Amino acid sequence: MPLFRYLSFNRHGKKISGTVDAASLETAKEVLRMQGLLPVELEPAEHSTNTSFFSKLLEVSIPPESVVVLTRQMAVMLKNGIPLLKVIEMLVDQSEGRLRRILIEVKDDVKEGVSFADALEKHHRVFSSVYCQLVRAGEASGKLDIILGRLTGHLERSNAIKKKISKALAYPIFLLSFAVSVIVGIVTFIIPPIADMFIKSNVELPGITKAMLTVSSLFSGYWPVLLVSSIALLIGFIAWKKTAYGQHVIDKIFIKTPIVKKLSKTKAVVQFSQTLGMLLEGGVNLSESLRIVCNVVDNGILKKSLNEARDSIIKEGKIAKHLKETGIFPPIATYMISTGEQSGSLGSMLLSVGKDYEEELTETIDRLIDKIPKVMTFVMAGVVLLIILSIFLPITQMGQIAGI
Incomplete structure (x- = not known):
């Protein structure tokens, strides 16, 4: 399934960027509209210059076990009342190598007002579409800790x-x-x-x-x-x-x-x-x-x-x-x-x-x-x-x- 990189605005006028899986350009637009986003830029991810070939390789090589541990730690910390941004910062401090670089990018995006799900979606080779959609649903319902626990x-x-x-x-x-x-x-x-x-x-x-x-x-x-x-x-x-x-x-x-x-x-x-x-x-x-x-x-x-x-x-x-x-x-x-x-x-x-x-x-x-x-x-x-x-x-x- 082709991957498209987008730049869009949500209902509140906030700028949001990320990637979306879709069969075609038109389908990608439809998917974004269903998510309440108005796309202003949409192109195949392979043609984007924002993500280098080497960074893609770095994302691919992160083992699934690391994602499991990361998800469990987020669920536990959020359940104990720690704010999301603080959770990400703590995970950055205890991570290293490739995973640390990705978490730093996620942290920076969240600081700029990007939703946690959209920030993760930029790293689709590490966080699957299922993962990102569940995180998005958890953010919307205010039950992100519960969703992450189930996801773990x-x-x-x-x-x-x-x-x-x-x-x-x-x-x-x-x-x-x-x-x-x-x-x-x-x-x-x-x-x-x-x-x-x-x-x-x-x-x-x-x-x-x-x-x-x-x-x-x-x-x-x-x-x-x-x-x-x-x-x-x-x-x-x-x-x-x-x-x-x-x-x-x-x-x-x-x-x-x-x-x-x-x-x-x-x-x-x-x-x-x-x-x-x-x-x-x-x-x-x-x-x-x-x-x-x-x-x-x-x-x-x-x-x-x-x-x-x-x-x-x-x-x-x-x-x-x-x-x-x-x-x-x-x-x-x-x-x-x-x-x-x-x-x-x-x-x-x-x-x-x-x-x-x-x-x-x-x-x-x-x-x-x-x-x-x-x-x-x-x-x-x-x-x-x-x-x-x-x-x-x-x-x-x-x-x-x-x-x-």
């Missing part, structure tokens, strides 16, 4: 899930990398000398051996081309994956792949339910909440469905039936959300759904951590067996010809 818990749970998923994938990736390296080594350096022996013996080679020799000759004769092509394909795949279409296709594959489909679906349910629930409970209206959720949700199928049905959802005030049509949400989850709609407690019901399925997601990840290495071992054993057969079948034939 939400960030902690999200980070824990990301760590678990990374842990589930780390060992299989290492195992796969090691296996590929060994196989490439065998095919490139061990098989060619044996191949010469087979050719000189005039033995009719089995099909599996011919295939292995073809692969071996490709690796040994064209490895620079293969290396460059592999890197180019990887870069192209990563770029394609970031497009809406690429994300949609990959997520469609994931939800149909037996070993990961439950993980993919449950993760989408948790992310959507917790994010939308937090926003609604924080006082953000349904229209703005949906816009934010459509931007931050990872699952391409869910994102596409929400974008297509957004106008209908806002008009009807009903979301459960649209979630059911995605094929991602289990019947019990859509039933609970529908109950929340009917009772007027959609936000709290979404949080309840998110909590229930978060526990299921944790269990799913634990099962994957146990299952994936076994599957990887089985696959690699099959590949190694093929290599062994491709070598020993011709040797056996040579022995039979020699009368051994």
Whole structure:
């Protein structure tokens, strides 16, 4: 989603600057007007000279754990009656490096009369759109300490899930990398000398051996081309994956792949339910909440469905039936959300759904951590067996010809 940098005035004539995520320039204007802002300057953030390339790098590198600690400290200090500006100054004093620089900029903006949410929004690579909107709602309601407390818990749970998923994938990736390296080594350096022996013996080679020799000759004769092509394909795949279409296709594959489909679906349910629930409970209206959720949700199928049905959802005030049509949400989850709609407690019901399925997601990840290495071992054993057969079948034939 493109990012736009803006300069605007609020209803009181106060100058406000920041950034906004939107599909187009017109959409960005609409979003700002919905927030009660009159934009006088609006341009793609990439073309802005106000933020250097190096400062963007500094923002990106701040770990999520630091944001969690920062949010918790703000919540505690505000709860104890310390004024916001004083809280920021205290956080500046105890921070260092990149985070300190960002907090100094936030402090200066707040001193000039910029709202805390708008000051944070300038650093969108550190403080997400969900974070900033919840802070804005907290400022408007006078319950910023409560909102930040809830946000701390939400960030902690999200980070824990990301760590678990990374842990589930780390060992299989290492195992796969090691296996590929060994196989490439065998095919490139061990098989060619044996191949010469087979050719000189005039033995009719089995099909599996011919295939292995073809692969071996490709690796040994064209490895620079293969290396460059592999890197180019990887870069192209990563770029394609970031497009809406690429994300949609990959997520469609994931939800149909037996070993990961439950993980993919449950993760989408948790992310959507917790994010939308937090926003609604924080006082953000349904229209703005949906816009934010459509931007931050990872699952391409869910994102596409929400974008297509957004106008209908806002008009009807009903979301459960649209979630059911995605094929991602289990019947019990859509039933609970529908109950929340009917009772007027959609936000709290979404949080309840998110909590229930978060526990299921944790269990799913634990099962994957146990299952994936076994599957990887089985696959690699099959590949190694093929290599062994491709070598020993011709040797056996040579022995039979020699009368051994």
